[in-house]
Amino acid sequence: MKETQITDDALNYKNEWVAVSGDFQRVVGHGQTPEEATDQADQAGEEHAILFFMPSRWPDRLVL
Secondary structure (H helix, E strand, C coil): CCEEECCHHHHHCCCEEEEECCCCCCEEEEECCHHHHHHHHHHCCCCCCEEEEECCCCCCEEEC
């Protein structure tokens, strides 16, 4: 397993679906549904977005 720091910007979208760039450095979409987040990522031109739900309580690291 690899421990990866997620972008601090993702922490601003608690209780939402978040799409981040493949390197975890940019939020490329977010919304109440996975479709909203991925649609925004597609519009941003991010082909390999990583999608996850950001719960209200979230650590500052994501373990992959």
